Amino acid sequence: MAAAPSKRDEARSSSGSSTTSSVSDEAEWLDADQDGDDDDDQEALAVISLVDDRVFPDATSMLAYCRDEHGLDFVGVRDRLALDFYGAVKLINFIRQRVHEGIAVSGADITAADLDDDRYLKPVLDDDALILCLDDLPEPAGATAAAAAATPQDDGVDGLLQKNAELQAQLEQLAKQFSSYRLAVQQTLDQRWEDAPAGAGAEGKGKGEDAAKPADEDAGVVAKDESEYYFESYAHNDIHEVMLKDAVRTDAYRDFIYQNKHLFAGKVVLDIGCGTGILSMFCARAGAKQVIAVDKSEIIDKARENIYSNGLGDVITTLKGRIEEVVLPVASVDIIVSEWMGYCLLYEAMLPSVIWARDRYLAADGLLVPSHASIWMAPVADAAYVADNIGFWRDVYGFDMAPMQRGIFADARPDVLPAAAVCDAGDAARRAFRVLDLHTTTVADLVFATPWHATLNAATAAADVDGFLVWFDMFFAQSRHVPPDMIGPATTALDWVADPAKRDAGLVAFTTGPFGTPTHWRQGLLLLDDKNKKKLAKVDAAQKHIGGVIEYVTPDGHARGVNIKVSFGPDGKDDKQDQTWLLH
Amino acid sequence: MLKDEVRTRSYMNAIVQNKHLFKDKVVLDVGCGTAILSMFAVKAGAKHVIGVDMSTIIFKAREIVEVNGMSDKITLIQGKMEEIDMPFPKVDIIISEWMGYFLLYESMLDTVLYARDKYLAKDGLIFPDKATIFVAGIEDGDYKEEKIGFWDNVYGFNYSPLKLTALSEPLVDTVDMKAVVTDPAPVLTLDLYKCTTADLAFSCPFDLTARRDDYIHALVAWFDIEFTACHKPIRFSTGPHTKYTHWKQTVFYLKDMLTVQQGEKIECSLHNRPNEKNKRDLDIKIQYRLETQDSTRQAEGTCLYKMC
Numbered sequence: 098m099a100a101a102p103s104k105r106d107e108a109r110s111s112s113g114s115s116t117t118s119s120v121s122d123e124a125e126w127l128d129a130d131q132d133g134d135d136d137d138d139q140e141a142l143a144v145i146s147l148v149d150d151r152v153f154p155d156a157t158s159m160l161a162y163c164r165d166e167h168g169l170d171f172v173g174v175r176d177r178l179a180l181d182f183y184g185a186v187k188l189i190n191f192i193r194q195r196v197h198e199g200i201a202v203s204g205a206d207i208t209a210a211d212l213d214d215d216r217y218l219k220p221v222l223d224d225d226a227l228i229l230c231l232d233d234l235p236e237p238a239g240a241t242a243a244a245a246a247a248t249p250q251d252d253g254v255d256g257l258l259q260k261n262a263e264l265q266a267q268l269e270q271l272a273k274q275f276s277s278y279r280l281a282v283q284q285t286l287d288q289r290w291e292d293a294p295a296g297a298g299a300e301g302k303g304k305g306e307d308a309a310k311p312a313d314e315d316a317g318v319v320a321k322d323e324s325e326y327y328f329e330s331y332a333h334n335d336i337h338e339v340m341l342k343d344a345v346r347t348d349a350y351r352d353f354i355y356q357n358k359h360l361f362a363g364k365v366v367l368d369i370g371c372g373t374g375i376l377s378m379f380c381a382r383a384g385a386k387q388v389i390a391v392d393k394s395e396i397i398d399k400a401r402e403n404i405y406s407n408g409l410g411d412v413i414t415t416l417k418g419r420i421e422e423v424v425l426p427v428a429s430v431d432i433i434v435s436e437w438m439g440y441c442l443l444y445e446a447m448l449p450s451v452i453w454a455r456d457r458y459l460a461a462d463g464l465l466v467p468s469h470a471s472i473w474m475a476p477v478a479d480a481a482y483v484a485d486n487i488g489f490w491r492d493v494y495g496f497d498m499a500p501m502q503r504g505i506f507a508d509a510r511p512d513v514l515p516a517a518a519v520c521d522a523g524d525a526a527r528r529a530f531r532v533l534d535l536h537t538t539t540v541a542d543l544v545f546a547t548p549w550h551a552t553l554n555a556a557t558a559a560a561d562v563d564g565f566l567v568w569f570d571m572f573f574a575q576s577r578h579v580p581p582d583m584i585g586p587a588t589t590a591l592d593w594v595a596d597p598a599k600r601d602a603g604l605v606a607f608t609t610g611p612f613g614t615p616t617h618w619r620q621g622l623l624l625l626d627d628k629n630k631k632k633l634a635k636v637d638a639a640q641k642h643i644g645g646v647i648e649y650v651t652p653d654g655h656a657r658g659v660n661i662k663v664s665f666g667p668d669g670k671d672d673k674q675d676q677t678w679l680l681h
Numbered sequence: 682m683l684k685d686e687v688r689t690r691s692y693m694n695a696i697v698q699n700k701h702l703f704k705d706k707v708v709l710d711v712g713c714g715t716a717i718l719s720m721f722a723v724k725a726g727a728k729h730v731i732g733v734d735m736s737t738i739i740f741k742a743r744e745i746v747e748v749n750g751m752s753d754k755i756t757l758i759q760g761k762m763e764e765i766d767m768p769f770p771k772v773d774i775i776i777s778e779w780m781g782y783f784l785l786y787e788s789m790l791d792t793v794l795y796a797r798d799k800y801l802a803k804d805g806l807i808f809p810d811k812a813t814i815f816v817a818g819i820e821d822g823d824y825k826e827e828k829i830g831f832w833d834n835v836y837g838f839n840y841s842p843l844k845l846t847a848l849s850e851p852l853v854d855t856v857d858m859k860a861v862v863t864d865p866a867p868v869l870t871l872d873l874y875k876c877t878t879a880d881l882a883f884s885c886p887f888d889l890t891a892r893r894d895d896y897i898h899a900l901v902a903w904f905d906i907e908f909t910a911c912h913k914p915i916r917f918s919t920g921p922h923t924k925y926t927h928w929k930q931t932v933f934y935l936k937d938m939l940t941v942q943q944g945e946k947i948e949c950s951l952h953n954r955p956n957e958k959n960k961r962d963l964d965i966k967i968q969y970r971l972e973t974q975d976s977t978r979q980a981e982g983t984c985l986y987k988m989c
Contacts, residue, residue, distance in 0.1 A: 182937075183979070215976040229983060232936075334846050341835055351836055378838050402842035493683055494693055496720050500744035 144226040147171060147192050148202070156230045172234060174204045178212070185231050187217035194221050270408055327445070327657055331394035337373050340436075343617040347375065349607040350436065353466060353573040354379040356603040360464065360575060361385045364431040367458060369420050369451050374400035374413065376434050381412040388413040389427070391420050420454045430458050434466040440511050441621035442472050442569040443649060444680045446657045449540045462577065465536055469572040469584050471529035473610060474647060474663075476551050477622070478561040479518035487624070506626035509661055509678040513615040514566055514622060520557035522641070524612075527551070528586040529570070530647050536577040544651055550644035550668060559636035559643055565663060567621035568610035575603065623663060623678045632674045633665070642668035645675070655681050683717060685927040691917040692778065695808055695908035696721040702806060702910060703727045707769050711762060711777035711796050712789045716742035716755060718776050723754045731772070732757045733765060733796075762792045771802040782853045783931040784814050784869075784904040785953065786963055786988045791878050810873045811907040815920065816951060818863040818889045818897040818939070819856055825898045825934055828852060851965065851986050852932040856901045856921040862941065863889035863897070865920070868951050882954035889949055891941040899934045900949070900967060933986055939971050940978045947971050962989040 143152050144159045148167045153159035164170040169192070175185050191212055195202045220228060330336065341347055354361060354376075362384035368377040371390035377400075380388045390400060390413055401415045416423040433455055439445030455465060487505060490498040521527060530549045533542065553559065570590035574583070590606035591613060593599050609618045625633065636643070645664035652660045664675035683689055696703065696718065703725035710719045713732030719742075722730045732742065732755060739759040746755045758765050775796055779789035797807060832844035866887040871880060889900075903920040919928045939947065948970045956962035965986040973979060 182982075186981075218976060218979055228981075232983065334843055334850065337843070338831070338847075342831075347836060373835075373840065373843065375836060375838065379836070382837075399842045399846075403838065403840055406839045406841055489684070493715075494689060494717065494721075495724075496717065496745065497748045498715060498745050499748055500741045501715065 142226045142230065144230070145222060147189070147227070148196060156227050156234060159227070160234070169202060169204045171204070174207050175234075178207070178209050180212075182231060183218065184212060185234075186220075186228055187212040187214075189225065189227055189231075190217040190219065190221045193225075197221060324657070328393045329395075331372065331392075332396055337396065339617050341373065341375060345607050345609075345614050345616045346436065349571065349573065349605050350376055350434070350466070351379055353603070353605040354383045354434070356605070357575055358383045361432065365389075365427055365429075366432045366434055367391070367425070367430040367454060369433060369435040369454055370437060370447060371400055371415070372396055372436075374403045374415070376436065377413045378404065378407060378409055380432070380434060381409045385412060385432075387427070389425055389430070390415045391423055392417065393419045420450050425458060428458075429460045430463065431460050432464045432466060433459055438470070438569065438571065438618065440618060440680055441509060441567045441659060441661065442470060443543055444657070444659050446543075446651070446659075448538075448543060451535070452538060452540055455536070464575070464577060466573060467571045468535055468574040468577065468579070470533045470535065470569055471572075471584070471586070471588070472531040472533075472567065472569045473527065473529050474549055474551075474565050474567045475519045475521045475527060476553065476557075476562045476564075476643065477514055477518040477566045478520045478557055478563050479514060480563075482514065482518065483563050483624075506624050506676070507679060509567070509659075509680045510622040510624065511619045512622045513619045514611050516611045519566065519611055520554055520562065522552040522554050524589065529588075530586075531649075532584065532586055534584075544649060546646050546648040546662075548644065549647045549663075550642065553641045553643065558638040559640060559667070560634035560638065562625065562633055562643075563630070564622060564624040565665075566611060567623065567661065568608065569618075570608045570610065571606060573605040621661070621678075621680065623661060623676070625676060629665075629674050629676050636667050640667045644668045645673050652679060652681070682927055683715065687917050687919075687924050687926045688778065688928075689717065691906070691908075691915055692718055692776075692808075693721050695911050695915045696725050696776065698913075698915075699911050700725045701912070703774065706773035707731075707771070708774045708776060709733070709767075709772040709796060709800060711775060711793050712779060713742060713757065714738055714778075716746050716757060718778065719755045719757075720746065720749060720751055722774075722776060723751050727754070727774075729769070730755045731768060733762055734759060735761055762796050767800060770800075772800050772805065773802055774806045774808065775801055776808040780812065780904065780906065780928065782928055783851065783902055783963070783988060784812055785881055787961055790871075790881065793873070794876070794878055797873070806910045807873045808910065809906045809908045811909055812871045812873070812904055813867050813907075814869040814902055814904045815865040816868050816887065816889070816900050816902045816949070817861050817865040817921075818891070818941070818947065819860040819899050819901045819932070820862050820895045821856070821860055821898040821932065821934075822896060822938075824854075829934055848934055848936065848984075849986055851902075851988050852934070853929050854932055855925060856930045856932060858921045861901070861921055862893065862895045863891050863947070866949075868902075869953075884950065884952045886948070886950040889947045891943055891945045891947075894942050897935070897939040897941055897947070899932050900969075901930050901932050903930045904928075931988075933965070933967055933984065935967075935969065935982065935984055937980055937982055939969070939980050941971065942973070945971065945973060956987070956989070959989070962987060 142155055144154070144156050145152055146159055147163050148169055151159075151162070153162065160171050164173070171188070171192075175188060178184065178188070180188055188207070191207070192202050194217070361380055363386045366377070366380045366385045366388045368374075368380065368388060368390040371377050371392045372394075373396060374390055377388045377390040390397070390404075392400065392415075397415055397417045404410050404413045404415065414426060416425070433451065435447075435451050437445075437447035437451050439447065451465075455463075459465070487502055490501040528550070530547050531545065553562075572584055572588075572590065572593065589610075590608040593604055593606035607613065607616075609616045609620065611620060643665055645666060648660075648662040650660040650662065652658045658679065658681040660677055660679055662675060662677040664673040666673040703722055705726065705728045708719070708722045708727045708730045710716070710722065710730055710732040713719050713734045714736075715738060716732050719730040719732040732739070734742070734757075737759070739757050743752075743757050746752055746757065756768055775793065777789065777793045777796075779793050781788035793807075801807070829844060829847055832840040832847055834840075866889055868885040868887055869880075869883055891897075901921060903918065905916060905918040905920070907914060907916040917923075917926075919926045919930065921930055941947065950968045952966040954964055956964050965988065966983065967986070968983045970981040971979060
C-alpha cells in the first residue's frame with residue numbers, strides 16, 4: 098500500500114532512536130535487533146565493522162559501535178564533508194584501507210583531499226554490506242547545506258558568511274517545524290485521550306456523537322463499510338496525482354485563493370477532505386492565520402509531511418478523521434474550502450459533510466469556496482461511440498456477446514464526449530436543471546426531482562438521440578451575497594471565464610462539460626436502452642422540443658451512490674418514458 | 682481486454698488453427714471470463730470445455746454461450762479452482778489467460794499450476810506453455826520528470842513524501858521503442874509444464890549492453906508468451922518493439938541517471954518475490970552497477986519497488 102512507510106523511512110526512524118541509547122553489551126544489540134526486524138523481510142546482513150572485524154546485523158548498529166566505542170563517527174564525517182553517494186563510498190574504502198594497513202583512523206582528521214583518489218571507489222571488502230545499504234543511512238540535515246558545503250574551497254569569507262546565514266535560516270526553519278510538529282503530536286495525543294473513554298466501541302473510533310444516535314446503528318454499520326472503502330480509495334498516490342494534474346480543477350482553486358488574498362489574510366480556514374494538503378497550503382500562502390485540514394484517509398500522513406517540508410506547519414493543523422468526528426481547535430471558522438465534487442456532481446456524497454460543517458462551524462458571514470454549483474443535461478447523439486462501445490459486443494471474434502450489453506444501460510458511464518455529440522440547439526437555449534447556492538443548500542436539496550427541457554438542433558431528430566449527458570459547473574464568488582443576476586440557471590462557467598470584468602475582479606469558475614477542457618470528472622453519460630430508443634424514434638421528426646423530469650435519488654444500500662432517473666418525451670405531452678441509471 | 686487485439690487474436694490462432702490438437706479433447710479454461718477461449722476451443726473441435734471463474738461474470742458467460750448455441754459443449758462453473766467439483770477427473774488441455782502486469786502481478790498462474798497438477802492428463806497440453814520476462818534500459822528523461830520530478834514542485838510546493846512513494850512504485854505504461862538504449866536481457870523463463878509456485882520468487886543476474894551513447898533513467902520490463910504445442914508455433918510479445926497490448930510495459934525508475942557509451946555493460950540483478958503479508962503484491966529489488974574507465978560515470982545502486 099502506498100500509504101505504508103517506505104523501508105527507508107523505517108530505517109531512518111529506527112536509527113534515530115537507537116543512536117540515543119549507548120550500548121555496551123553485544124547481546125543487547127542482538128536482542129534489540131531481533132525484536133526490531135521480526136516483521137521486516139529484509140534478508141540477514143553481515144556488516145563488518147569499520148575499525149575491527151566484528152560483524153553486525155545492520156549498518157546502524159555497526160556505525161553506532163564505531164562511534165561510541167572507537168570515536169569514529171562515519172555519518173558525522175560524511176555530513177561534515179558533505180559527501181554524496183560516491184563520496185561516502187570513497188570514505189568507506191578509505192577507512193577500510195587505512196585500517197587494513199594498520200593505520201589508526203580519526204574521523205576528525207579526514208579531509209576531502211584524502212578522498213580525492215578514485216581508487217577509493219573500488220571496494221576494499223568484497224560485497225561490502227555497508228556500501229550496499231548506504232542509502233538507508235540517515236540523510237544530512239539539509240540538501241541545501243550539503244550543496245553549499247560542496248564547494249568550500251571556492252568560498253571566501255563572504256561565501257562563509259552567506260553559508261552561515263543560510264544555515265541559521267535553516268535552523269530557524271527546522272526549529273519552527275519541530276515546534277509545530279510537537280504541537281501536532283500534542284493535539285493528536287489529546288484527541289486520543291478524549292477518545293479513549295467514549296471509544297468503548299470497536300477500534301476506539303467511537304465518538305460521543307455516535308453514541309448519541311444509537312437508533313441509526315444498523316444503517317451506520319452498512320454505511321460505514323462502504324465509507325471505509327471510500328476513504329481507503331483515497332490513500333494511494335495515483336488518485337492524488339490525477340487530481341493535482343487536473344489543471345482545470347487545481348488552477349481554479351489556486352487562482353481564486355491567490356487572486357483574493359484579501360479574503361484569506363488573517364482568517365481561520367477549514368479544509369474538508371484535504372488530501373495531500375494542496376488547498377490548505379494555497380490558503381496558508383494567501384495569508385490565512387490558521388488553516389485546519391481534515392481528512393479521514395491515510396493520505397493525511399503525507400499531507401502532514403508536505404506541510405512541514407514547505408514550512409507551513411505553524412499555520413496548518415492537520416486532523417485525521419471524519420469532519421463530523423474530529424474536535425476542531427476553534428469554535429468557528431471564517432472560510433470553508435473543500436473539493437468535494439464527484440461524478441455528476443453528487444456521487445461520493447461528500448457535500449453533506451461540507452454542509453454539516455458549514456452549519457456547525459462557519460461564521461455567520463463566512464464564505465464557502467467554491468460558492469455555487471450548477472448541474473446540466475443535454476441530449477447527445479454519437480453513432481461512432483455507440484458502435485464502439487455497444488455494438489462491439491454483437492460480434493466479438495465471431496461470437497455474439499449480447500448479454501454483455503445489458504449492464505451498459507443500467508449505469509451512468511463516466512466518459513468524455515466531444516462537443517459535437519451534444520445535439521441540442523446550443524448555449525442560448527440550455528438551462529441548468531439544478532443550481533446550488535452552497536451557503537444555503539440543505540442536505541434535503543440534494544435529493545430532488547425537477548423538470549428539464551431541450552430543443553434539438555436542426556440536424557437532429559428525436560430518433561437520433563442516443564442518450565443524455567450530465568455535467569456540472571463550479572463557481573467561486575467572493576461573498577455569500579451575490580447579485581441575483583450573477584448566477585442562475587442560464588449562467589455557465591464559461592460565461593464567467595469569458596467575461597474580462599469578472600476575471601479581473603478575481604471571480605473564478607470552471608466547467609466539467611463537453612465545451613471545456615476535459616477534467617478527471619469527465620461527464621456522466623446516460624445511454625438509452627433499445628426499448629427507450631425505439632420509443633423516441635416514434636416521436637415526430639418535426640418535434641424539436643423534448644423534456645421531462647430528472648431525479649437524483651440516493652439508492653438503498655449505497656449511501657455514497659446516486660440514482661439518476663430521467664423521464665423524456667415530446668414537450669407538453671403526457672406520453673413520457675423513463676429510465677434510471679445507477680452511479681455506484 | 683477483449684479489445685486487446687494482440688492478446689485475443691493470438692489465443693484464437695493458437696486454438697482455432699490447431700484443430701488436430703483439440704478435436705474430441707476435454708479442455709479446461711482457467712479464469713474463463715466471458716468464455717471467449719472456451720468458445721474458441723469448441724470451434725476447434727473440443728469434445729467438452731469446462732470454464733471456471735470466481736467472478737459473477739460467469740453468469741453472463743453462460744448467457745453468451747447459450748446465445749452462441751454452445752451450451753451442450755461448455756460447462757461453466759463459478760468458484761475457486763481449488764474448491765469446485767470437476768465433472769471430469771482429468772482434462773487433455775488447459776487453456777488460460779492468466780498473465781498480469783509484469784507477467785506476475787495479480788496473475789492467476791498459481792491457479793493454473795494447481796489445475797495442472799490436479800487435473801491435467803499425462804502428456805496433456807497447456808496453452809500457452811512458455812512465458813519469458815525481458816528487461817532493458819531506457820532513456821526516459823521527459824517522462825521521469827513528469828512522473829517523479831512532478832512531486833518536487835506541485836503548484837510551488839515541495840511534495841517529496843509522495844516522490845519517494847512514486848519512485849518505489851513500478852509504473853505500468855507504454856514505452857516508445859526509440860527510448861530503448863540497451864539490448865534486452867531475459868530474467869525469467871517459465872515452462873508451464875514444469876514450473877512451480879516457488880519459481881515465482883526468483884533472483885537473476887544479467888548484463889545490459891548499451892547500443893548507443895545515451896542516458897538511462899529506468900529499466901523497462903515486458904514479457905513474451907508462446908504456444909509451443911501448435912503446429913506452427915505462435916507467440917506474442919508485450920514489448921515496446923511491437924503492437925500495443927493492455928499489459929503495456931512496466932517501468933522501474935532508478936534513483937540516479939546513468940550515462941552510458943555504446944558497448945558498455947551494466948551489471949544488474951533483479952529479485953522478485955510475493956510480499957509476505959499480501960501475496961498479491963510483489964516486492965522487487967533491482968541492483969545495478971556501471972563499470973567504466975571514466976570514473977565520473979561509475980554508478981551503482983539498489984532500488985526497492987513494490988507492486989501493489
